[in-house]
Amino acid sequence: MDAASCARALRRQVRAVVAVRDDVLDALLITLVAGGHALIEGVPGVGKTLLARTLALSVDCAFNRIQFTNDLMPSDIVGSAVWKARAEKFVYVRGPLFANLVLADEINRTNPRTLSCLLEAMENGSVSIEGREVVLGDPFCVLATRNPIEFNGTYPVPEAALDRFLVRVELDYPDVHREMELYVGSAPERQLGGLQPVVSRDDLVALRSAVDDVEVSEPVAGYCYQVVKATRGRDDVILGASPRAALAWLRAARTRALLDGRRHVLPDDLKQMATAVLAHRIFTKGGGDAGAMIAEILERTPVAL
Numbered sequence: 001m002d003a004a005s006c007a008r009a010l011r012r013q014v015r016a017v018v019a020v021r022d023d024v025l026d027a028l029l030i031t032l033v034a035g036g037h038a039l040i041e042g043v044p045g046v047g048k049t050l051l052a053r054t055l056a057l058s059v060d061c062a063f064n065r066i067q068f069t070n071d072l073m074p075s076d077i078v079g080s081a082v083w084k085a086r087a088e089k090f091v092y093v094r095g096p097l098f099a100n101l102v103l104a105d106e107i108n109r110t111n112p113r114t115l116s117c118l119l120e121a122m123e124n125g126s127v128s129i130e131g132r133e134v135v136l137g138d139p140f141c142v143l144a145t146r147n148p149i150e151f152n153g154t155y156p157v158p159e160a161a162l163d164r165f166l167v168r169v170e171l172d173y174p175d176v177h178r179e180m181e182l183y184v185g186s187a188p189e190r191q192l193g194g195l196q197p198v199v200s201r202d203d204l205v206a207l208r209s210a211v212d213d214v215e216v217s218e219p220v221a222g223y224c225y226q227v228v229k230a231t232r233g234r235d236d237v238i239l240g241a242s243p244r245a246a247l248a249w250l251r252a253a254r255t256r257a258l259l260d261g262r263r264h265v266l267p268d269d270l271k272q273m274a275t276a277v278l279a280h281r282i283f284t285k286g287g288g289d290a291g292a293m294i295a296e297i298l299e300r301t302p303v304a305l
Contacts, residue, residue: 001203003033003210007259009198010058017054017191018047019178024169026256027276028055028143033207034255036166036248037122037142039107039280044147046171052103052143053192059204060197061100062137068110070155074117078127078134092129097121100137100201104144107161108154115161118142122164139204159239159283166248167273168280207258214254215264223267223303224250227274230297231282237293239283249277267303274298 001009010029014020031038032055040048056063066077079095096102097118104118121127122142126135144165146157162168174182224246232240241249253269260269279290 001199002261003207003258004261006033006199006203006207010055013058013195013198014051014054017195018051019174020047020051020171023272023276024171026259027167027169027252027273029259030252030255030273031166032059032141033204033259034166034211034251035139035141035208036251037144037164039162039165039168040143040145040171041148041168042145042171043173046173048145048171049103049105050189050192051171052145054195056101056103056143057192057195058198059101060200061139061204062098063101063103064096064099065103065105066096067105068107068114070109070111072110072114074114077114078117078121078129081130097127098136100139100141102140102142104142106147107144108146108157111155115155115157119161119164139201139208162280163242163244165280166252167276169276211251211254211258213263214257216250216254217264219303220265220267220270221250223301224253224270226301227270227294227297228278230301231278231293234293236285236288237282238285239281241278241281245278245281248281249273252277271298 007029011025014025028038028040028051040052042048053065066072075095077095077097079093079098081090082093083089084091107115107118110118117127121136121140125138125140126133128134173179228241228243228246228249231237234240249270250265252273253265256269256273257263257265274294275291278294282290282293284290284293
């Protein structure tokens with residue numbers, strides 16, 4: 001299945017279960033194909049977990065869900081050695097992190113040790129167990145959720161953790177028509193049991209390899225540099241976009257071009273992915289809106305092709 005067909009099939013299936021904005025769904029599909037991880041934010045009850053589960057069940061890969069709590073330990077997600085009496089030896093039992101798609105629910109509720117373990121897995125695609133490196137699934141993607149307004153029983157998510165996510169998206173309340181459909185219809189969760197994968201693991205792996213072949217011309221790369229440079233050294237910015245943020249932005253733009261059936265990146269690909277990829281990597285003074293700042297920079301940065 002080609003890239004555009006995979007994208008259409010996934011969009012169609014997810015929208016049949018969840019009401020989601022086009023930009024949010026596209027950002028998650030791009031994350032999945034690009035080989036990154038996504039952070040889904042929103043107030044309780046707007047469908048963050050349902051969206052992540054629907055997307056995961058639409059791909060023919062191993063899927064696990066981890067509910068993060070303040071007493072969760074690293075061994076609870078990576079596994080531990082268990083004594084087997086009949087074999088008279090310890091046998092390592094793998095934890096839920098060993099899957100292709102992992103739903104990490106409410107990551108800001110876990111303690112720093114467990115969060116660090118998750119970050120290692122996201123960064124390296126592997127974890128350290130008893131002094132040895134163990135490789136996780138291929139592909140491996142974390143879809144994490146966070147409720148931004150809760151404070152009791154939560155931990156701050158540090159800048160280093162946010163940087164591990166290729167994109168961050170926000171879910172809002174549904175519009176009046178969709179919300180009324182929920183009230184008079186059956187619960188969307190009931191549809192999950194009947195979902196069948198529409199994209200195979202082999203297709204996903206092939207798409208990830210194809211992303212590397214999408215061309216970024218020198219003028220497009222120059223445009224990317226001018227934008228990220230403009231986020232640095234401003235009076236209202238504490239931390240601007242890093243070179244790693246720029247590489248992530250280009251990776252997302254490459255993937256967007258591939259899913260649109262193109263083998264080259266356009267400036268519009270970068271513009272469409274700018275807020276989702278860059279906003280959570282830029283820290284402003286006084287809690288300023290990084291998304292608005294990015295929109296301002298994009299508007300006044302010329303595109304020279």
